Amino acid sequence: MAKLESSFKNMVISLFGVTLIASAALGLVNDVTEGPIAQTELKKQKMALAAVLPEFDHLGDVIKVLPKDAADSVEIYPAYGADGEEIASAVKTYTYSGFSGYIEVMVGIDDVGEITGFQVLKHAETPGLGSKMDDWFGNTEKTGQSVIGRSFPNGGLSVSKDGGGVDAITAATITSRAFLDALNRAHRCLNNAWDTDSNSGATQQIDQNASDDDLASSEQ
C-alpha cells in the first residue's frame, strides 16, 4: 500500500483515528486496573496502621483536622481495645519542609502521649541520606535517635542541633527537622481533636478549633 499523501483531510483523519483508538485502549486498561490500584492503596493504609499502633481491637471513625497554615487535612484514626477504651490513635500527618518538599508520615500516639510507632508513607528525600528516616528514627537500640516511646515536650520535638532531644540523621538535618515537624503537627492536631471531643463532640467544631490552635502553636 502506498503512503498516504500529506493532505489536510488525510492528516486530520489519521491523527483523529490514532487518538481515538489510543483513548479507547486507555479507557479499557483503566477499567481493569482501577480496582487493584484502589485495593493496593487500602492495603498499604491498613498495613501502615497495623505497624504504627499497638494491638487494638477495632478502629473508630476517621477524624479529619484541617490545620490553618496548610491546605491538606490531617487524618486521625482512633484505635480501641476490646473493652471499648481508646488506647491509641494513628495520625496520618505531613510536612512540606523536607529537603525535596512533601513528606507523609503515619504515626501512632497512645493515650499517654507516647509515640508507639511510625511509618513514612511518601517522600522524595535524597537516597542514602534523608531516605533513611524509617531506619534511623525507628532504631530503638539507639535511644538518642529513636523517636519510639518518646512523648512530646512543650513546643514539640526538635533535633539536638536546635536544642531538642532527638539526634538528626547524619548529613540530613533538614530532612530530620521536617520529619519531626510532621510528628509535631500530628501531636497538635490530635490534642486539639481530643480537647474539643470532650467539650462539644461536634466534628465541625473540631475542625474550627484545631485550625485556630494549630496556627497559634505553629513553629516559628
Added chain:
Amino acid sequence: MNQWKNFTKGFIKENPVFVLLLGMCPTLGTTGTAINGLGMGLATTFVLVMSNLVVSLIKNLIPDKVRIPAFIVVIATFVTIVEMVMQAYLPSLYESLGLFIPLIVVNCIVLGRAEAFASKNTITSSVIDGLGIGFGFAFALTILGSVRELLGSGKLFDITIYPEDYGMLVFILAPGAFIALGYIIALINRMNKKNA
C-alpha cells in the same frame, strides 16, 4: 536483514546506553539499585516493542507531516498502560521509579527507534529490533544499577554482600552514576577494540 543480527546488535554493538549514549536521563536517574534499573529497563522494553509494532503497522496510514505527533500518541498510550499496570500490580517498584515512568514518553531511544527503524521496516524486524534494543537497555541499566548498589550500599538485588557502613555514598547519588557509567563505557570500548 539477518534477524538474529538484528536482535543482538542492541546488546553490544549498538547498545543504547554504552555505545549510542541515548536515554541518559532515566539511565542516571533510576539506577540507584539493580532492581530499579531492571524494572525501568523492562518497562522501556515493553513500550519499545509495542510502539515499534504499532508504528510499523500503521506507517502507511500516517501522512509524513503528522508522523511525529502520531508516533508520540502511540508511545504515550503504551507508557500510560505500563504506568497503570505497574501501579496496580507492582506498587513498590512504581513508587521507586516514580516520575521516570511517564518520562519514557520522551525517551529518545523509543522515539528514535520508531522514527529511524519501525517506520521503514517490516513488522517482524521492527518487533525484533524493539526486543534487541530494549533488552540491551535493560541489560545496561541492570549492570549500572548493580555496580552502584554494590559500591554504594553493599547490596546486590537487596541481598547484603558487605555491611552498608563501608559503602561509598557517592555511588548512590547522581555523581556516582556518571563515574560508574564512565568506567563501564571505558571497559566496553576496550573490549570492543580487542575484538576488532
